[in-house]
Amino acid sequence: MKRVYVKEEACMGCGLCRVYCLAEHSRTRDIIKAFKRESPRSLPRIRVERNGEVSFSLQCRHCDEPWCVYSCFTGAMYIDEVTGAVAVDAEKCIGCWTCIVACPYGALTRDRDRKVVAKCDLCPGNDVPACVANCPNEALVFAEDGKAGQLVRN
């Protein structure tokens, strides 16, 4: 399936991916309004990691063997049969956060206002996710690959 990959050597840690992710998942989809006018403010689904000279952004890896899905006892987390992406059904989610403890990447966020988990949805409707489209150094790529998170099966 198609995932977002980061070229760590090209990432500056500027955090614009996070800004545009938040805007994309806001009600107005307007970057200024999303930050200054909307309340509650929408949540970014991407993290920027920095440690010294190392920086990279990280969002749901859409694992082939997703621990979050296996750990979800409401059936809210599931693998989309068409795209292969790991998705969440907000109607079913009760905000128990078991998926957050299960995710090795810290890629899931609590939406405390709605009491549901928030995660990368690869920006459905866009050709390219907002983080990728707005990375100023082209450190993010949206590409096809079959490998991520091989955890249970050997």
Place this chain on the structure above:
Amino acid sequence: MGKKKAIRTEYLLIGNSAGGIGAAEAIREVDKRNSIKIVSDEPYQAYSRPLISKYLAGERNVDEMLFRPADFYSRNGIDHLLDRKVEHLSLDRRIAQLASGEQIIWKKLLLATGGVPIVPKMKGGDKEGVFTFLALKDAIAINAFIEDDSQAVVIGGGLIGISVTEALMKRKAGVTVVEMKDRVLNTILDETASSIAEEALRQAGVRVVTNQTVAEVTGGDRVDGVVLDNGERIRCDLVVIAIGVLPRIELVSGTDIKVNRGIVVDRCMSTNYPDVYACGDAAEAYDFIYGANRLTPIWPNAYIGGRVAGYNMAGVRAEYRGGTAMNSLNYFGLDIATAGMVVPPDDRHWEVVSQRNNGAYQKIVLNDDLVMGMVFVKDIEKSGMIFSLMKDRVKVTNFRQALLADDFGLAYLPRELWQECLGTVPAGSTSAFGMPAKAEEPISSE
């Protein structure tokens, strides 16, 4: 014995919860053809047991508790025999005898039978108004029984006790929790986290009594109160027994299948008996923290164990990497993530790093630079990364100081580890603008 004709199946799964469904899904990934039969003594499609508290609270109905879509069985070609009890297994003949008289002959059998509540012998324990809280029928029974302003005594301050307490409070009942040990949630939290949880309970109006058990349930046919060990009488309309769960193993006790506390399984979730597998709360599978087989009755381990069993039953080799106790709690507005050994068993070779501020509390238990346990209260977002270090047995020698830092993240792990997490950028991939992304050449300051 019944007169009905025996039906044959390739896969017989006893149990229709996390383990049974996990196995069925794995089997169907690799075997679309052979028959799967799931037998359950409950009359419902696969529903989520942890959600029975939401049912009792009036927040979810039965349809909203189903963790798979309504057409799950038909779409996957699975026969579900609901409201049927397996009465006896003839292992050598591979026959399951059902209470209905039906017989099922299996080629591969999975025991995903779950657990049964522990009910202590207690004077008056058979009165009307005494409940357990494990399956939907329990929540339905309590729901039909309670009225506004009912007074409840919950025996046991563990996970089930706290979850039924929250549901009862939402139904405007008054609740007293009676815990035998000196603190609530004592098997999964340390003292500090227990005291935070207990404070949240008290703030919500729950009375918590520790170091006590219920000696007697009083009343006529119906409960009117309890008497504690110390002689204190508490008036109440209902009693919920929530002191723990035991593996449901009656089908295999006395057979050749090896049972310790639960059904003993290897890393393929196979029992010692050919073609018989077990998983979930009924099974004793590998615990990577203790390095031995243990009961770890939690949903994720049941589902993943079931999945591993399913692959192996279908002839695809898979190995259970092991599980451990892991729980995410959110009762009374408090988020807690916990896993592994949260209290070191002795002083030697163990190290604890912890911090507490603004109501948040984090603690990591280390042994020989391996993470052996964790408790996160309030700020739980990074608990998954720590749990992953625990699960993958990663030595934290070079970044242990960073574990509880505000900016801790994957970037603090050794490069090869975070690179693996990120995945490899596929060769020849282009950026959003159609140009191959590349790193700039370093510019020297000279």
